[in-house]
Amino acid sequence: MSEQSIHTSVPAELAPPGKVGRLSRLMHRSERARGYGLIAPALTFMLCAILLPFAILVVMSFWTATGFDFDTSFSLENYKQALERPIYAALLERSLWMSGIATVAAVVLCYPMAYFVAFHVHRHKMFWIILMTLPFWTSYLLRVFAWKVVLGYEGVINSFLISVGLIEEPLEVLLYSQSAVIITLAHAWAAFAILPMYVSLEKIDRSLLEAATDLGDGPVMRFLRVTLPLSLPGVISASLLIFIPTTGDYITPALLGGPDGAMIGNLIQKMFGPINNWPMGATLSILLMLCISVICVLFILLTLFVRRRIS
Amino acid sequence: MSEESYIHRRNRPLQIYAVIFLILLYVPVLFLPLFSFNDSLYTTFPLTGFTLKWYEELWTRDAMWAALFNSIKVGLFVAAASTFLGIFAAKAITRYRLPGRGPIVGFIMLPLVIPLIIFGVALLVLLSRLGVPLSLYTVSAGHLIVCLPFAIATLIPRFEGFDQAIEEASADLGENGWWTFWRVTLPMVFPGVLASFILTFTVSFDEFIMAFFLTGTQPTLPVYIWGQLRFPQSFPSVLALASIIIAVSFVMVILSLYINRGAQFGGTKGSGHD
Structure with a gap:
C-alpha cells in the first residue's frame, strides 16, 4: 500500500x-x-x-432506575455508587486480575509453540497452524462446557483420581473457583495468543540470528537479545487480544466460577436480567470499557518504553 | 543442505512440548463425545458401557429442533449478508487509496476484541428504547456485527492475492465496472467468498452471548443448550448434541480453509516459507 x-x-x-x-x-x-x-x-x-x-x-448510565421505569434526568448517582460500594470495585478489580493472569499464562505457554512452528517446522507449516487454531472456531460455549465436564465435582479429574485411589473424596476446589476460570480462559483463548506471536516470529530475518551467533552469542543470549525483542510486537498484540475480551467474559465465570470466581460480566448480565437495574448495568459496562482502555494504553506505553531501553 | 545451519537444528524438548501442547488443546473437548456414548447420567470414570440412547433422545426433543432451525435461519442470513457486505468492503480496502483506511479497518474489526457482552447490552438498550421487540431479526443484527469482521478478514487476502492487472485488462477490453466485477473479480475471489460464507455461518451458529441478550421467544441452539444446562437429567443429551455440533463445526472450518487455501494469514508470507 x-x-x-x-x-x-x-x-x-x-x-x-x-x-x-x-x-x-x-x-x-x-x-x-x-x-x-x-x-x-x-x-x-x-x-x-x-x-x-x-x-x-x-x-x-447517567439515568437512574425507579422500579420498572427509568428516571431520565441526568444524575451521577450510578457512578457514585459504583465508586462507593466496595462490591463493584472489588468485582472489577478481580476481573482485571483474573484475566490478567489468564493472559500471562496463555502468552507464556503459547510462545514456545509459536516459536516451534516458526523456527522448527519446515514442511506443512499451514497444517500446524490450522491444528493449533481449529478448536478456536468451534463453539466457545461448548469448549467451556467441556471444562465443566473435566473439572466438575463428579467430573473427569475427580473420578479418575478416586478410581486410581489417590483421593477419597472429590476435590471441591476444582470447579467453582477462580483457578477454574483462569485455566479455562487461558485454554480457550490460546489461538489468539499463537497467531500474532507466530506472525512476528516468522517475520524475523534469520540472518540476524546467524550474525548474533557469529558475534559470539550462545543460544540463550541470542534468544534474549535478538528473537525476544523482535517478537515483542506479537507478544503485545497477543496480550491485548486476550486481555480485552476476557475481562468482560460472561460464559466462563458463569459456568465454572461460582461465587468466588464471578466476574464483572456476570454482574452486568444480572443488572440487565434478574436485578433489573439497566442504568447501573450501563454504568458498569462503561466503567469496564474505561478500565480496559486505560490499562491497554499504559501497557502499550510500558512495552514501548522497555523496547526503547533494550534496543 | 548447507543452509540447514544451527538455527534449523532439531530441538527435541521443544518437539515434546509441542506434542503435549496439542494434546492438552484437544483433550478437554474430546471428553464430550467420549461421555456422550457412556451409559450413565454422570460424567465419571470408570465408563459404564456403550450406548446411543442419548443421541436417540435428542431425536424426540421438539424444542431442540426448533432451536436448531432458528440457528440455521439466522446463520444463513448472517452469512449471506456479512459476505455480501464484506466483498465490497474488502475490494474497497485493497483496491482504492482511501484516506483514513487504517482507522476505518480498525473500527470495523473492533467487535473482534471488545467484550461481546458490551455489544449485547448496548444493542439491547438501543432496541428497547426504539421499541423494537426481540426476535430472530435482532439476533441476526447482533450476529452481523460479530461476523462482518470475520468476512472482511477472510476476503482481504483473496483480493490481495490476485493481480490487479487482470481487472485493468478487462476494463481495457471494454467491460464496464460491473461486468468486470461480475466476470473477472468475483470468479477470482470466489473461493474466499465461499470460505467467508461457511466461516461466518459457523461463527453465527456457535455464537452465544449476543443471542443470549437479543433473543426473544425463539431461542437459537446455543441459548437452548444454555437453558438445558440447569437440568442434570438432560446433561448426557447436551453432551451428545455438543459432540455433533463440534464435529460439524470442525468439518465446516476445515472445508472453508481447504477451499480458501493459499490465501490465509497474510497469504504472501505464511505459505512462502522454505
Missing part, C-alpha cells in the same frame, strides 16, 4: 499546475469516492450498530 501511494503521488506532484493536475485530482477524487462508495454499506452498518448503541449506553 505504501509503495502504491508513493508511485502515484510522485507524478501528481511533478505535473504542472493547470489542466493535467486538475484532471488527475478529479480522477483521484472520483476513485476515492468509488472506494468510499464500496465500503459505505459495511461501514454505515457498523457505525449504526456500534456507535448508536454505545451512545445510548453512555446516556443511560
Whole structure:
C-alpha cells in the first residue's frame, strides 16, 4: 500500500499546475469516492450498530432506575455508587486480575509453540497452524462446557483420581473457583495468543540470528537479545487480544466460577436480567470499557518504553 | 543442505512440548463425545458401557429442533449478508487509496476484541428504547456485527492475492465496472467468498452471548443448550448434541480453509516459507 501511494503521488506532484493536475485530482477524487462508495454499506452498518448503541449506553448510565421505569434526568448517582460500594470495585478489580493472569499464562505457554512452528517446522507449516487454531472456531460455549465436564465435582479429574485411589473424596476446589476460570480462559483463548506471536516470529530475518551467533552469542543470549525483542510486537498484540475480551467474559465465570470466581460480566448480565437495574448495568459496562482502555494504553506505553531501553 | 545451519537444528524438548501442547488443546473437548456414548447420567470414570440412547433422545426433543432451525435461519442470513457486505468492503480496502483506511479497518474489526457482552447490552438498550421487540431479526443484527469482521478478514487476502492487472485488462477490453466485477473479480475471489460464507455461518451458529441478550421467544441452539444446562437429567443429551455440533463445526472450518487455501494469514508470507 505504501509503495502504491508513493508511485502515484510522485507524478501528481511533478505535473504542472493547470489542466493535467486538475484532471488527475478529479480522477483521484472520483476513485476515492468509488472506494468510499464500496465500503459505505459495511461501514454505515457498523457505525449504526456500534456507535448508536454505545451512545445510548453512555446516556443511560447517567439515568437512574425507579422500579420498572427509568428516571431520565441526568444524575451521577450510578457512578457514585459504583465508586462507593466496595462490591463493584472489588468485582472489577478481580476481573482485571483474573484475566490478567489468564493472559500471562496463555502468552507464556503459547510462545514456545509459536516459536516451534516458526523456527522448527519446515514442511506443512499451514497444517500446524490450522491444528493449533481449529478448536478456536468451534463453539466457545461448548469448549467451556467441556471444562465443566473435566473439572466438575463428579467430573473427569475427580473420578479418575478416586478410581486410581489417590483421593477419597472429590476435590471441591476444582470447579467453582477462580483457578477454574483462569485455566479455562487461558485454554480457550490460546489461538489468539499463537497467531500474532507466530506472525512476528516468522517475520524475523534469520540472518540476524546467524550474525548474533557469529558475534559470539550462545543460544540463550541470542534468544534474549535478538528473537525476544523482535517478537515483542506479537507478544503485545497477543496480550491485548486476550486481555480485552476476557475481562468482560460472561460464559466462563458463569459456568465454572461460582461465587468466588464471578466476574464483572456476570454482574452486568444480572443488572440487565434478574436485578433489573439497566442504568447501573450501563454504568458498569462503561466503567469496564474505561478500565480496559486505560490499562491497554499504559501497557502499550510500558512495552514501548522497555523496547526503547533494550534496543 | 548447507543452509540447514544451527538455527534449523532439531530441538527435541521443544518437539515434546509441542506434542503435549496439542494434546492438552484437544483433550478437554474430546471428553464430550467420549461421555456422550457412556451409559450413565454422570460424567465419571470408570465408563459404564456403550450406548446411543442419548443421541436417540435428542431425536424426540421438539424444542431442540426448533432451536436448531432458528440457528440455521439466522446463520444463513448472517452469512449471506456479512459476505455480501464484506466483498465490497474488502475490494474497497485493497483496491482504492482511501484516506483514513487504517482507522476505518480498525473500527470495523473492533467487535473482534471488545467484550461481546458490551455489544449485547448496548444493542439491547438501543432496541428497547426504539421499541423494537426481540426476535430472530435482532439476533441476526447482533450476529452481523460479530461476523462482518470475520468476512472482511477472510476476503482481504483473496483480493490481495490476485493481480490487479487482470481487472485493468478487462476494463481495457471494454467491460464496464460491473461486468468486470461480475466476470473477472468475483470468479477470482470466489473461493474466499465461499470460505467467508461457511466461516461466518459457523461463527453465527456457535455464537452465544449476543443471542443470549437479543433473543426473544425463539431461542437459537446455543441459548437452548444454555437453558438445558440447569437440568442434570438432560446433561448426557447436551453432551451428545455438543459432540455433533463440534464435529460439524470442525468439518465446516476445515472445508472453508481447504477451499480458501493459499490465501490465509497474510497469504504472501505464511505459505512462502522454505
